[in-house]
Amino acid sequence: MKGSMFGLGRNQLADLLRVGLEHEASETDRDRSVASVLEAKLASTLPLDISVADSLPAVLGRPCDALAGYRGRSTADLLLDPRADADALVTLKDYAKELVKRSRSEVTTTVATVLYYAAIASALVLHDIKITDHDYRQLERSFAELADEPWLPGHLQALVAGARRICEMKVRDECPGR
Amino acid sequence: MGGPNERFLTTDWTVILRAQGRNKQSRREAMGELARRYWKPVYAYLRRKGNSNEEAKDLTQGFFERVVLGRGLVQKADAVKGRFRNFLLRSLELYARGVHRAKTAKRRRPDGGLVPLEGLESFNVPEPADGVTPEECFNFNWAAALLEEVVEEVKHQCRTFHEQVHWELFHALVLKPITEGSTPPSIAELCARHGIASTAKASNMIVTVKRRFRATLMCQVRPLVGSDAAVDDEIRDLLEILSRNGARS
Numbered sequence: 221m222k223g224s225m226f227g228l229g230r231n232q233l234a235d236l237l238r239v240g241l242e243h244e245a246s247e248t249d250r251d252r253s254v255a256s257v258l259e260a261k262l263a264s265t266l267p268l269d270i271s272v273a274d275s276l277p278a279v280l281g282r283p284c285d286a287l288a289g290y291r292g293r294s295t296a297d298l299l300l301d302p303r304a305d306a307d308a309l310v311t312l313k314d315y316a317k318e319l320v321k322r323s324r325s326e327v328t329t330t331v332a333t334v335l336y337y338a339a340i341a342s343a344l345v346l347h348d349i350k351i352t353d354h355d356y357r358q359l360e361r362s363f364a365e366l367a368d369e370p371w372l373p374g375h376l377q378a379l380v381a382g383a384r385r386i387c388e389m390k391v392r393d394e395c396p397g398r
Numbered sequence: 399m400g401g402p403n404e405r406f407l408t409t410d411w412t413v414i415l416r417a418q419g420r421n422k423q424s425r426r427e428a429m430g431e432l433a434r435r436y437w438k439p440v441y442a443y444l445r446r447k448g449n450s451n452e453e454a455k456d457l458t459q460g461f462f463e464r465v466v467l468g469r470g471l472v473q474k475a476d477a478v479k480g481r482f483r484n485f486l487l488r489s490l491e492l493y494a495r496g497v498h499r500a501k502t503a504k505r506r507r508p509d510g511g512l513v514p515l516e517g518l519e520s521f522n523v524p525e526p527a528d529g530v531t532p533e534e535c536f537n538f539n540w541a542a543a544l545l546e547e548v549v550e551e552v553k554h555q556c557r558t559f560h561e562q563v564h565w566e567l568f569h570a571l572v573l574k575p576i577t578e579g580s581t582p583p584s585i586a587e588l589c590a591r592h593g594i595a596s597t598a599k600a601s602n603m604i605v606t607v608k609r610r611f612r613a614t615l616m617c618q619v620r621p622l623v624g625s626d627a628a629v630d631d632e633i634r635d636l637l638e639i640l641s642r643n644g645a646r647s
Contacts, residue, residue: 225546226438226539228577233541234640235576237633239608240548240615255609370602375559377606 250327255371258331262296262373299338300375302346310351313339337366338376341383356394360387433462435547439539440490446532447494457497465493482622483540483632487533494532537639544636548614549573555610563592567600568607 225233290298290308298304298312316339319332341363343351352359363384367377437458444454444461466489530538556565567588575582585597594600616629623632 225542225549228542230538230640232576233538233545234637236545237541237637239572240612241633242608259613370605373606378560
């Protein structure tokens, strides 16, 4: 691929630039909003947004404590790092849960829900730990729904797909006749 | 693991600021980064100005070494904060006029060695047809350099996030038909080839990469234009330049 752009004609270059200006017809405004807010949330650096943490007395302190070792790294990094501390994922999950409760917009609720399940998925896939009381059947359904969302970024799709497979196996182990 | 936006943290204006620093090694590295990104449009412009291949290569290196860094262009650049493409082009025009007045390629070789330009020896600007101005040549190659960075970055992100199949779909259905003029395969065919459960799923995967392409393009252009609002304007401006009647269509 390297160098190939320089042999292109003006129409080809223009067509490629237009790809960057397109909004997919299948994408709704809501999809775009969710994708945009989620991307920003995943790129935001840890510890978590202090202004949010300040409004969450129940978890105040814990985000900074558990996530102190990840200072300056992004939320996406934490979710995708197999060497991350599972306690940090628990903190992220709790943070997301509080965010869902306190959310006043549908987009924020959706994004917080994604973070919540992403933390659970990361713990399952990368640490082999279940950090929620939800049973595997419930989790499998939730991961399946999430995996089909068009706005879910690819790295989270892979994580969620992996968690879903683990849940399927656990359900089979628990109910061999299924 | 680096985040998807990690590579965008070092952008053009910050590279320029680094190039203004006192640390010689840091200045040289920043210079090399600027040259790596922009030497092709500069070279294309100088070729179109009537310089031979060798002259244009020497002049390109001289421009970055002596003008961009040596004559305090980077200090002026900080004050301008406008569209970096236009700023660089204006500076290049002034440089080319100076070259015309004192045309001795060897004497223009900068003291202290040349900035290494990756691929310079083998790079050749496709010969434009008559009627293409040096400015248009610069802009064509600017667009090409920009798109090359974007495509490479999107490909890199897909690889980092284990989305090779996402990339394959995007490449087969979007990129290859544009760059090679090939007829794209059907989505059903690609689903069968890659073991994707449904065409809807495949469509979503392509949307994901297209969104990433857009985001990457925005991230690449944003530091070159000074504000979010100017990003679309800059891309539309490039589109207008590319859409004008002329060569290489």
